[in-house]
Amino acid sequence: MIHFLGAGPGAEDLITVRGQRYLEQADVVIYAGSLVNPGLLKSTKETCEIYNSAKMTLEEVLEVMEQAEREQNMTLEQVIEAIRETEAEGKMTVRLHTGDPCIYGAIREQMDHLDELGIAYDSCPGVSSFCGAAAALNLEYTLPEVSQSVVITRMEGRTPVPAKEKVAAFASHNATMVLFLSTGLLEKLEGQLIEGGYKEDTPAAIVYKATWPEEESYICTVSTLAETAKAHGITKTALIIVGDVVTHHAYERSKLYDPEFTTEFRQGVK
Ligand code: SAH
Numbered sequence: 001m002i003h004f005l006g007a008g009p010g011a012e013d014l015i016t017v018r019g020q021r022y023l024e025q026a027d028v029v030i031y032a033g034s035l036v037n038p039g040l041l042k043s044t045k046e047t048c049e050i051y052n053s054a055k056m057t058l059e060e061v062l063e064v065m066e067q068a069e070r071e072q073n074m075t076l077e078q079v080i081e082a083i084r085e086t087e088a089e090g091k092m093t094v095r096l097h098t099g100d101p102c103i104y105g106a107i108r109e110q111m112d113h114l115d116e117l118g119i120a121y122d123s124c125p126g127v128s129s130f131c132g133a134a135a136a137l138n139l140e141y142t143l144p145e146v147s148q149s150v151v152i153t154r155m156e157g158r159t160p161v162p163a164k165e166k167v168a169a170f171a172s173h174n175a176t177m178v179l180f181l182s183t184g185l186l187e188k189l190e191g192q193l194i195e196g197g198y199k200e201d202t203p204a205a206i207v208y209k210a211t212w213p214e215e216e217s218y219i220c221t222v223s224t225l226a227e228t229a230k231a232h233g234i235t236k237t238a239l240i241i242v243g244d245v246v247t248h249h250a251y252e253r254s255k256l257y258d259p260e261f262t263t264e265f266r267q268g269v270k
Contacts, residue, residue, distance in 0.1 A: 002065055002093045002119060004107050006100040006126015007031070010212035012039040014127050022124060026094040028068045030061055035098035035237065037212065053095075058106075061095075062113050068093045069119045095121075100128040103152065104180055130178045132210035133239040136217045139205075141176045143245045145252040149175040155182040155189055171196025176243035183238040186226035193222045193242060203246035208238040219246060 003022050008014035015023070023029065023043050031041065033054030041050055053061050068091045097105045101123060114121050130152060134141055141150045151170045154161065170177060171193050182189055183206075194200055200223035208216040220228040222242060229235070255261045262268035 002069070002095060002114065002121040004095045004097065004101045004105075004110075004121060004123045006124060006128075007036045007040055007096045007098055008127040009099050009129040009132030009210050010035075010037050010215075011132075012037055012042075014132070014211055015040060016124065016126065019124050019126060022092070022094050023096075025092055027091040028064065028093040029096055030056075030064055030093070031096035032098050036096055040096070058109060058113075061110065065093055065095070065110075065114065065119065066117060069117075097126070098129070099132075100126045103128050103130070104154070129210050129239055130180075133178070133205075133207035133217075133241060136207050136210045136215055137205055137219075137241075137246070139241070139245060140248070141178075141241075141243075141245055143248055143251040144254055145250070146244045146248070147174070147176040149173070151175055151177040152180070153177065154180045155185040155192070157181060157185070166196075167192040168196035171198050174198060174202075174243070176241070176245050179240040179242070182240055183229060183234060183236050186229050186240070189240065190223055190225050198222050198242060202242060203244060205241040205246050206232075206234060206238050207241065208232075208234045210239065 005019050005022055006016070007019070020043060023040060024045070026044055026048050028049045028051070029041065029044055030051045030053050033052035044050065051064055095110065097107065101107045102125070107123070111121060142148050151173070153165060153167060153170060155167060167179070167189065174197060179189065193202075200221065202222045204220050204222050204225055206218045206220065206225065206229055216232060216234070218228050218232060225240060229238070256263065258268070260268045
């Protein structure tokens, strides 16, 4: 069995309880070396084989997964024997992805290959870095009367972005926007944000290595993103947050906690 596992945004204790358990049980761990905190690997068994996927191609990653599965093949008798001894459940592989695997995780191509090979897998969520970045700034992305939507996107890099999803197209909504994988393209980003409809002085933030010990965060505006990153030497492993929620000036209090508002659990008073 292969578990695609979200490692969380960085801090070692921001993995889920289930994820921690999988790491403790794993025989093989393939982790995304550049972004996963290696401290998480401390909880693996001494015999666990650990591979750094930052240095591997998709084919090499799959080869390791396949190998782990092959070695697990047993006859029925052996399986029953193993169960009887309540010993080993066969080799277990963890594919550890930064944040949550569902966001820019390139998991689908791995899963498609595993499907072809008839190898079973499942997914265990993690805390995405866009949540870690909000925590770094104590932000609520969805302030009433300010924005009720979060656009998660990226600038086009070597991976193309569909034409209808260009930053400028989303910018027209003036909603909260979180940009992954775009720290190296901030001048272009500023241009697209403004072209699309954010004012130059719309609040923005740069959060570097959210939840890691070396986390840094800066509040700026849409037109000062590039200069702020440059001033602090930030070129990667950062998220860009755009929108009025960043400075949370004028917002309506939440209906949910309004004394006049009736909910499923509480009768409102007039
Ligand atoms: N699956 C991951 C995202 C992988 S894409 C997740 O859910 O967070 C890699 C990009 O994520 C990086 O280029 C950076 O933009 C962002 N990122 C990942 N971890 C980060 C962190 N701790 N702080 C800020 N940005 C981070």
